[in-house]
Amino acid sequence: MNPLHRPGDSPVHRLPAQVKIVGALAFVLCVVATDRTAYWAFGAYLAVLAAVWVVAAIPPGWMAKRALIETPFVVLALAAPFLGGGPETEVLGVSVSVSGLLAGWNIVAKGTIGVLASLTLAATTTPRDLVVGLQRLRTPSVVVTIATLMLRYLEVIVAEARRMRLARISRGHDPRFLWQVGATARGIGTLFLSSYERGERVHLAMVSRGYAGALPDTGGPARPLSWLSGLVPAATAAVVLVGTL
Structure with missing residues (x-):
């Protein structure tokens, strides 16, 4: 049993895998391209993911447990304010580097949202469907x-x-x-x-046994309506990104 997949019959689960792969990639690219000082934007991205979890019936606690995989990066981010150079400021009575503080925030914010987006894709798509989706995208x-x-x-x-x-x-x-x-x-x-x-x-x-480099694909191409509905989170993230410029 795959610990990252959560079986279900929600609209998100029923979307073609290639649509979800493209949507997740576009969403993450928007997050990465966001300026690290646009703090409100990261809250908006998290709200978009939370909306997807509601539609997919994924409990936030279930997702939070699996997000612990990024713990080493969080530890690195916590050390960045003490290792960076340049101007300093005080946080809770401790002098820390301003550039290091921003770098740590950048790692935590973008890394956490990226991990959550990847986990959302894995939770709503079986491993086999992910491979088939890559095939349909001409990978x-x-x-x-x-x-x-x-x-x-x-x-x-x-x-x-x-x-x-x-x-x-x-x-x-x-x-x-x-x-x-x-x-x-x-x-x-x-x-x-x-x-x-x-x-x-x-x-x-x-x-x-007949394997020729591709898994059998019995499904057809994704319908335009599937693309429109599946790319709503990515389109929302794009609007948020434009709002930060």
Whole structure:
């Protein structure tokens, strides 16, 4: 089961995958192009995403848990005000760099909204539909092949890593101790080699069963109404971006 996908039958779920991919990409580009000092615009972008969650029946808590993946970038952003140079200002009695403070805000604001937009796409679109959507958008076949193999093989790698970890623990390995980091590093190397070899076997099995670089696509092109409704969030983001200029 894909932890990032939330099954449903909402209008957002029913949209063709290629429409949602283009809409998400356009939305993120608008966010990235927004000046970091246009604070109100980022609140507007978040409101647009919240409206999509309401239509798709996605609880904000469900989304917030999966957004924790950006924690390392948040930590980097928190350190930026103390590492930047130039003029300084005081925040809660602590002197911080103005340019560093703006850089940290830029990372948090744009990074968070970008992650939430990506999670919204993943939550309303199955992995297979994402690959098919890329095919319909004429994405290079190499990219489609890599995405297909990743989807088919990711669970195999995770299961293999769990088995290797269980085997190490049963032999007395305890990853909490620093002096056992060598065993962990060797395990990662072994996992890489075994994954590479198994990946070749998986690809060979796919080719022998008729795989020719593309997944079967039984659907037709997206209707104009689907494009119009699916690109509403991106169009709204574009209006917000123009309002900041």
